[in-house]
């Protein structure tokens with residue numbers, strides 16, 4: 123057992139307990155008064171241990187497993203063997219108060235840490251260079267478990283945004299790093315606890331799982347875990363086990379994905395040849411500044427193809443190995459659309475010819491194209507828009523085809539593109555900004571009216587999140603009736619005790635902070651000061667940081683940092699909402715620059731890096747000379 127997995131906890135605590143089917147004693151510990159909030163995680167963790175026992179075909183070896191909720195904890199959670207530590211927000215659930223999004227995060231984090239009991243604890247990486255061997259797999263297994271056991275969260279849809287798109291976001295930068303990265307000294311480790319080690323590794327695992335098929339992938343992992351249990355392993359050991367299970371050369375396939383940074387964008391054009399469609403596919407590294415890759419990196423890219431006559435099926439599979447190759451898809455009628463990366467399972471982006479893109483629009487509009495594909499298409503377009511490879515008009519054309527869209531994650535991708543449009547417009551002129559806002563209102567208004575603000579009986583858990591997203595975007599675009607409605611909801615909540623649905627709470631707080639000045643700000647501050655629930659504390663703070671008034675923002679930062687009224691684990695959320703206005707962006711950036719030395723002395727590199735990331739991402743425009 124590795125020494126990094128030892129933990130003791132001392133404090134005044136209470137607990138609830140249960141047993142797994144396999145007889146393991148499970149306990150959730152909290153500070154006094156909160157143990158009931160541990161019930162959800164307790165039940166889930168017991169189920170999770172049993173599920174992993176079977177999936178890995180190796181039983182959890184200890185007689186007990188404790189999960190403890192810690193009020194202030196710099197990491198999200200830590201997989202100490204038998205005493206897993208979590209932030210309160212990552213473990214505790216209060217029914218009726220916890221939002222769906224947060225509850226699904228609890229499920230994921232619980233499952234993530236428990237997956238480490240196999241990936242990391244039972245088989246430990248030989249050295250930190252192979253950190254991804256535990257983090258990439260714990261991340262993938264958390265989705266496997268939640269996907270199989272908590273269908274209400276539609277977790278694989280969220281995977282696309284939270285893992286795939288997040289990994290691509292960081293890996294699209296010129297100065298990204300490979301998944302396998304040389305670490306000389308454990309002090310350097312903080313630098314790789316990032317979206318490459320977690321989200322990219324996770325997404326690359328998913329790609330490989332689809333490529334080999336789940337049973338083969340599972341067989342390979344079982345071979346790996348059995349062979350190296352109570353011992354150490356390197357990446358090559360994993361590839362060997364997967365090669366043994368699949369009969370394929372997994373090392374050759376995967377080394378490009380783990381040993382070089384970045385990922386490809388495939389440019390695809392087509393021609394019809396009788397009953398066949400001939401695709402010309404060319405790969406190049408995707409770089410978010412739109413520039414060239416000096417290294418001319420190449421990947422082995424598993425390509426899947428779907429077509430208009432059977433949108434949910436994989437019509438053909440190819441492996442792209444060269445810079446450019448031609449592939450023939452047989453039995454495709456003239457005019458039928460052809461799409462790459464079915465189900466958005468691959469860690470690559472696709473750039474279509476205008477003709478190919480246009481042919482897909484009707485099936486995007488009718489939602490005949492599966493949701494995972496709709497998301498992938500719009501997310502790719504939004505990223506390509508950023509690089510200048512796609513025009514705003516092209517993006518808007520596809521987004522406008524999604525007027526009948528009903529899935530939260532797809533709207534999320536549209537919303538993200540629109541938010542970029544707003545950011546660009548803000549840089550140009552008042553008139554451009556006004557017109558961009560009008561366009562957004564036009565695109566979102568009907569959906570907003572159809573959805574309303576109240577939960578309807580029988581709808582799934584995603585609907586309220588969609589409602590919050592659409593109404594919040596309308597409010598940000600200055601749609602006055604929406605702003606008034608949100609403010610009324612907040613007033614009714616404070617004065618009459620009318621509950622606000624947890625999934626629309628943050629959106630409501632945000633509108634209040636942006637539109638009601640000091641009065642709303644003070645009410646949010648009061649709410650934050652009086653609640654005992656960490657999610658509400660955090661949401662009130664994120665909302666307050668969206669204030670357009672500089673003195674209020676200064677007051678908030680003073681409250682959080684100088685007066686130390688915000689827990690160190692949550693201080694980075696002070697920066698989160700500052701992207702709402704130019705004033706906020708500049709205030710936060712300046713504050714960060716002025717205090718960076720102090721932050722580096724007091725906080726972990728991970729926290730400071732996340733502050734930097736949030737602050738820089740919030741800037742509409744990064745002026746190099748300043």
Ligand SMILES: [Zn+2]
Pocket residue numbers: 234235238256257260
């Ligand atoms: Zn982990």
